[in-house]
Amino acid sequence: MKTILVIEDKQEVRENIAEMLQMARYHVVQATDGRQGVEFARSARPDLILCDILMPGLDGYGVLHILTKDPATARIPFIFLTAKVDPAHIRNGMNLGADDYLTKPIDDIDLLAAVELRLKKAEQTGQDVDQPGLADFLDAFRHSDGIPYSSLRYTKKQVLFTEGDAPINLFYIRSGQVKHFKTDVSGNAFITALSGEGDFVGLSGLILSTPHGESAEVLLDAEICTLPKAEFLAFVANHLDIGAYFMRLLATELNQRDERLLKLAYxxxxxxxxxxxxxxxxxxxxxxxxxxxxxxxxxxxxxxxxxxxxxxxxxxxxxxxxxxxxxxxxxxxxxxxxxxxxxxxxxxxxxxxxxxxxxxxxx
The missing domain is CATH 1.10.10.10 (Winged helix-like DNA-binding domain superfamily/Winged helix DNA-binding domain)
Incomplete structure (x- = not known):
């Protein structure tokens, strides 16, 4: 029996969705807010997640952001529930990695069809939510096991790389904060992204084999692991699941930057x-x-x-x-x-x- 996690702060909506899914013989786990939803996703390991967007505390975007950074939950099919039908609204969620959107009030046939479709696609593409290879890689990165890298302390305003530099390392943030920014000819800077604990920095230059398109500077004192380019590319080449994970990570990263630039313009x-x-x-x-x-x-x-x-x-x-x-x-x-x-x-x-x-x- 497939397990579905429903994250919805409104009790009546949550229970109605759960009842429809249970009648279709799915096992349903219910979370009343985003924080509880993240905890249940990590403990219950559901086959699919249905998540409201506007919730107090941690909203649906925050839930998806956290789960996609965790290798144990990164590939669970994720469907947003929303009362708003707005192309920009939907694009934002898709850029973060959502698989689909359902608008409220939710029709039972639409709900079951979307759930069945996403579960079938997951099975057809081998989208197994358990990724031992990736989990081992990240665990090694965190605990110095079998991956040849160095871990250093960085202070505020230290630069990891500058726009135009050739990429030579992949950076992994154990703790602290990093800002990514671009500078125009007049010296004006615009922050294109922020990275925190558990994030990789410098990925696009390594995978695309191009100079860094932005600069990266430590925003808050950090501990950062550095993996040389050659070792990283060799590791990815020999582990297809890890390579696929980083390609998805790169696509999401580029989409989010495009979205920020679009918002800056309009x-x-x-x-x-x-x-x-x-x-x-x-x-x-x-x-x-x-x-x-x-x-x-x-x-x-x-x-x-x-x-x-x-x-x-x-x-x-x-x-x-x-x-x-x-x-x-x-x-x-x-x-x-x-x-x-x-x-x-x-x-x-x-x-x-x-x-x-x-x-x-x-x-």
Whole structure:
């Protein structure tokens, strides 16, 4: 019997979906929010995941981001549930690695057809969610077992590589934060991506055999493993499952960068600020170890309403580079969001008070 994980914060919707699936003889595991969903995905190892997008605390995008970084859950078919039918909304989820979308209210025939189709495709392509080769590779990377690499401490503002450099290493972040950025002829920088614990850095240059198309700089003191190019390519060539994993990782990485550049060109600054806040939240907030990534505090007058506040610190320069606007403009928009009750500001620290409203704002 196939196991399906349903992650949905609204009880009536969740139970209706579970009932339809159980009538079709699927075993159903129910999670009431994103954090619980990640925990159940890791423990139950379902054959497929159905996940709502707008949830308090950790939203559906955050769930997918975390699960795709974990080799034990990276290949589980993933279907988003959403009440919004918006091409940009759907493209964002697909770029993150979602397999399909179902719109609410969900028709029972559409639901069962989508589930059956995704399960069949997984079987036909050999999409086994258990990846011992990849798990062994990452475990070796974490614990110095059998992979010839060095592990070094990096301090804030140290550069891993510069745009135009020839790629010579693959980097794996054990702890800390790294920013990726491009610089124009006038010296203005734009942050194209952020990487945190468990992420690989410098992948595109190695696989495509081209100079780095961006620079990478340590944002917060980090421990980073370095694997030489020749050893990495040889390892990938001899392990097809690992090679396929890195190709998917590269495709997702390139799609996400294209999406950010598109938003920079067409979205108003207010939406770009909301997107930047949520990007930092998704990248540096860990369900498994939240105390080390982003301290959580609830203001004394904060009601118990399902909202979650997350404190994060970046310099004005980095926020400006992340949004693609002047520091003054970004500060003005942040002040507006504070006045509307979505966040708190204290020096360089920003505390998100209402992630649901920020998520709706960016769309």
């Amino acid at each position: 979205q108003p600054v207010r939406k770009r600020v909301a997107e930047a806040l949520l990007l930092v939240h998704r990248t540096f907030y860990s369900v498994a170890d939240e105390s080390k990534r982003m301290p959580t505090k609830l203001p004394p007058n904060e009601p118990s309403s399902g909202k979650r506040s997350l404190s994060m610190t970046l310099s004005r320069e980095n926020w400006s580079q992340l949004v693609g606007a002047s520091s003054e403009t970004v500060i003005r928009v942040l002040s507006d969001l504070r006045a509307e009750g979505m966040l708190e500001l204290s020096g360089s620290q920003i505390t998100l008070l209402d992630i649901d409203r920020l998520t709706r704002l960016k769309h």
